[in-house]
Amino acid sequence: VDSIDDLVSRAARGDADAFAALFDRFHVPVYRYFAARMRDRVEAEDMTATVFVEAARRLPGFRGDGRAFVAWLFTVARHDLADLRRRERRHPLEPMDELPARDEAPDPADQVAERLDQDRLRAALARLTDDQRQVLLLKFAAGLSNEEAGRVLGKPVTAVKSLQHRGLAALRRLLEEQ
Amino acid sequence: MRDRADAEALDRALSSPGATPPAGLAALARLAEDLMVAWGSEPAAEPAAYGRRVALATFRNAVAHGRRTPRVRTRLRVATTVAAVVALLAGGTAATVAVQRAVPGDVAYPAKLVLERTRHVLAVGDAAEASLYLAQAESRVEEAVRAQSLGRTGALPETLGRYRDDIHAFQERLTRVDAERAAALEARAVRELRTHEEVLKSLLNVVPAEARPGIERAIEATRRAGPPEGAGPPEDAGAPEDAGPPDERGPPGGSGPPATSPPGAERDIDT
Numbered sequence A: 001v002d003s004i005d006d007l008v009s010r011a012a013r014g015d016a017d018a019f020a021a022l023f024d025r026f027h028v029p030v031y032r033y034f035a036a037r038m039r040d041r042v043e044a045e046d047m048t049a050t051v052f053v054e055a056a057r058r059l060p061g062f063r064g065d066g067r068a069f070v071a072w073l074f075t076v077a078r079h080d081l082a083d084l085r086r087r088e089r090r091h092p093l094e095p096m097d098e099l100p101a102r103d104e105a106p107d108p109a110d111q112v113a114e115r116l117d118q119d120r121l122r123a124a125l126a127r128l129t130d131d132q133r134q135v136l137l138l139k140f141a142a143g144l145s146n147e148e149a150g151r152v153l154g155k156p157v158t159a160v161k162s163l164q165h166r167g168l169a170a171l172r173r174l175l176e177e178q
Numbered sequence B: 001m002r003d004r005a006d007a008e009a010l011d012r013a014l015s016s017p018g019a020t021p022p023a024g025l026a027a028l029a030r031l032a033e034d035l036m037v038a039w040g041s042e043p044a045a046e047p048a049a050y051g052r053r054v055a056l057a058t059f060r061n062a063v064a065h066g067r068r069t070p071r072v073r074t075r076l077r078v079a080t081t082v083a084a085v086v087a088l089l090a091g092g093t094a095a096t097v098a099v100q101r102a103v104p105g106d107v108a109y110p111a112k113l114v115l116e117r118t119r120h121v122l123a124v125g126d127a128a129e130a131s132l133y134l135a136q137a138e139s140r141v142e143e144a145v146r147a148q149s150l151g152r153t154g155a156l157p158e159t160l161g162r163y164r165d166d167i168h169a170f171q172e173r174l175t176r177v178d179a180e181r182a183a184a185l186e187a188r189a190v191r192e193l194r195t196h197e198e199v200l201k202s203l204l205n206v207v208p209a210e211a212r213p214g215i216e217r218a219i220e221a222t223r224r225a226g227p228p229e230g231a232g233p234p235e236d237a238g239a240p241e242d243a244g245p246p247d248e249r250g251p252p253g254g255s256g257p258p259a260t261s262p263p264g265a266e267r268d269i270d271t
Helices: A004-012 A016-035 A041-058 A066-090 A108-126 A130-141 A146-153 A157-177 B002-015 B023-038 B045-066 B070-089 B094-100 B109-122 B126-149 B153-174 B179-204 B209-225
Strands: none
Touching: A004 A016, A004 A066, A016 A041, A016 A066, A016 A130, A016 B045, A041 A066, A041 B045, A041 B153, A041 B209, A066 A146, A108 A130, A108 A157, A108 B023, A130 A146, A130 A157, A130 B023, A146 A157, A157 B002, A157 B023, B002 B023, B045 B153, B045 B209, B094 B109, B109 B126, B126 B153, B126 B179, B126 B209, B153 B179, B153 B209, B179 B209
8 A cells, every 4th residue: 555655745746646545544534524514415525526626736746745635635625624713704695495305315304313413513513712622523524543643733732732722622512411 | 631532532522433422422423423413415416417518628728828938828828918919909900800700619619718818908997997807707608698698608607607706806996986977876786787687598498407506506606686677777786705716716725725715715615
């Protein structure tokens, strides 16, 4: 198995197979990062695709190792999410009920059950500080290490551990209050 | 001090599967495991495969362009701009028509985009710029329809991404226009955005499933820009607070992540 460093180095030199391998390695973590904050699965998929198009544009000529690439990838994701939130606050969106359902949509009953639970979690998550929320998303949705999360957020590992502890404690309190 | 010790102990428990966390931290460790399960969903296969194809095509394109030296790139840019200006000044010629009718995937399409940028340079005033962005949005919708009819559905996400950028830019410019001209522009926008929405909805029914997300987001952008159902022109056509098009983003590098929003913006945002 090629290391991330090796894949990034080859992709930076224009190796499309290496870029494809990076896509395969990080597509699900980036999707989960978005999906944890969004009700709309399609939107999470679309946001994920946008991040990788951005990565595809910027990766040729990239100077940095695997860790720098991971940090950069999730920084793009983080800012894309922030941009989306700003736009939503500016232009609140009505649900698009009349749009045709996707063929692979799961059973509606399952969807409702899942949404209720996820809605509760999202509501609690929204009340954390941004740093706490980001640490929980990067670690438990995207599966990043403390070092990787620290690089995305520009914080030392000790701060990430502290934010993880405080974030989980605050989230637990909020979920119990609901 | 206690906080720090607890944070370390919790992290050790989370980093070692099977380890028993200290009594006071067991509930937090369980919550972390629950989060991993709750957030462990998988993306649908078709959109993921489509996203992979689009990303790979973009990567190959970026590699092909990146191999040109900066000097060659500058010369190309200057030459394209000059060609576009000449075409613009000689408006009505066959070449201009060909450029204006170009769709994504055509050789002339990049020249069309340069031509549009040139028109912005020549536009005087925010009203003229807003009008240009509205016209460009219409061009993007036409291009999407023609790209679909030519079987170039792979071009739809980028084309409709540009559509959303044009709509946002239109709204941003509109906020700087005086009330009288803004009202006229808004009235025109209401009519045109309704048409865009109808066309995009129709497009939604004929494209492959993997091309739908981009269209759905374009419809969302159209609705955000338009008035509420049954209402007159929008009262708030204010600028979105987004960080600008992707091209304004810094390149990746080894010395830390680039800024993708204005400095400090991420500190007071809810993500």
